[in-house]
Amino acid sequence: xxxxxxxxxxxxxxxxxxxxxxxxxxxxxxxxxxxxxxxxxxxxxxxxxxxxxxxxxxxxxxxxxxxxxxxxxxxxxxxxxxxxxxxxxxxxxxxxxxxxxxxxxxxxxxxxxxxxxxxxxxxxxxxxxxxxxxxxxxxxxxxxxxxxxxxxxxxxxxxxxxxxxxxxxxxxxxxxxxxxxxxxxxxxxxxxxxxxxxxxxxxxxxxxxxxxxxxxxxxxxxxxxxxxxxxxxxxxxxxxxxxxxxxxxxxxxxxxxxxxxxxxxxxxxxxxxxxxxxxxxxxxxxxxxxxxxxxxxxxxxxxxxxxxxxxxxxxxxxxxxxxxxxxxxxxxxx
Numbered sequence: 577x578x579x580x581x582x583x584x585x586x587x588x589x590x591x592x593x594x595x596x597x598x599x600x601x602x603x604x605x606x607x608x609x610x611x612x613x614x615x616x617x618x619x620x621x622x623x624x625x626x627x628x629x630x631x632x633x634x635x636x637x638x639x640x641x642x643x644x645x646x647x648x649x650x651x652x653x654x655x656x657x658x659x660x661x662x663x664x665x666x667x668x669x670x671x672x673x674x675x676x677x678x679x680x681x682x683x684x685x686x687x688x689x690x691x692x693x694x695x696x697x698x699x700x701x702x703x704x705x706x707x708x709x710x711x712x713x714x715x716x717x718x719x720x721x722x723x724x725x726x727x728x729x730x731x732x733x734x735x736x737x738x739x740x741x742x743x744x745x746x747x748x749x750x751x752x753x754x755x756x757x758x759x760x761x762x763x764x765x766x767x768x769x770x771x772x773x774x775x776x777x778x779x780x781x782x783x784x785x786x787x788x789x790x791x792x793x794x795x796x797x798x799x800x801x802x803x804x805x806x807x808x809x810x811x812x813x814x815x816x817x818x819x820x821x822x823x824x825x826x827x828x829x830x831x832x833x834x835x836x837x838x839x840x841x842x843x844x845x846x847x848x849x850x851x852x853x854x855x856x857x858x859x860x861x862x863x864x865x866x867x868x869x870x871x872x873x874x875x876x877x878x879x880x881x882x883x884x885x886x887x888x889x890x891x892x893x894x895x896x897x898x899x900x901x902x903x904x905x906x907x908x909x910x
Contacts, residue, residue, distance in 0.1 A: 635758040657738035658785035678774020684786035708780040734763040746772040839882035859886035
């Protein structure tokens with residue numbers, strides 16, 4: 577899947593073509609919003625089907641790609657990520673061992689823009705996924721999803737679609753209509769696995785190379801607002817379809833996404849150099865929001881850095897705008 581970016585696409589496709597399973601057992605489809613003679617020639621020479629789709633909405637974009645395939649298992653790969661050579665062979669083995677499996681996810685191995693491994697000391701909690709070091713790979717049978725919730729929550733199944741494989745059947749009925757509206761497919765695919773009659777598998781193996789580069793995290797207020805609306809819709813869907821514990825999890829996630837949006841609004845106002853009062857006004861509204869959600873109150877930088885940023889801008893705007901790294905403390909969810 578590639579949108580407005582050609583830089584990494586060939587490497588991503590090559591990582592699929594170089595899998596250890598026979599080429600004829602893999603149906604490879606690329607969906608992208610651009611034409612490129614060099615890339616299109618490479619795809620055609622390697623028997624890779626391509627869809628040209630300029631829809632900026634991720635859900636319908638992905639659904640059209642899924643609909644154009646026929647394989648019983650659907651694996652996803654963003655253009656800037658990579659598969660390890662044995663990933664698909666390993667995934668097929670897991671599905672054979674667990675016939676009732678519907679949703680699969682493996683851990684990631686972060687790499688830099690050039691594909692070189694990043695030292696583990698720079699990994700975020702969602703990349704470490706340390707609970708799986710303690711438990712090992714975790715299979716949850718269909719009837720055991722509620723009992724397994726406590727452990728499942730401590731992993732990070734809502735992150736990185738390039739690590740996800742689903743049984744095609746879990747996207748059916750009204751879930752398809754909702755999928756066509758999502759902007760963040762990763763948590764939706766997990767929820768689809770939860771509400772399906774199939775099991776979940778969280779693999780401790782690191783079979784996806786997650787590329788870190790300046791373009792792979794969208795941090796604009798516009799994107800954050802879309803993410804918040806998406807999280808609200810997903811929480812509402814979970815409230816109707818998922819077991820109560822999972823529904824509460826998605827509601828809590830939506831509140832955390834809202835918290836992140838408040839911090840982004842404040843930082844963006846300072847960054848754009850607007851009137852000094854505006855970030856302070858947003859900070860007051862943010863504090864009111866925190867008062868309504870006392871569970872979010874703590875003393876870490878992610879909660880209070882935005883308030884300090886707004887106060888600093890009110891007192892010393894030029895100095896505050898020169899501060900570097902403040903926004904790195906403001907991510908509150910993954």
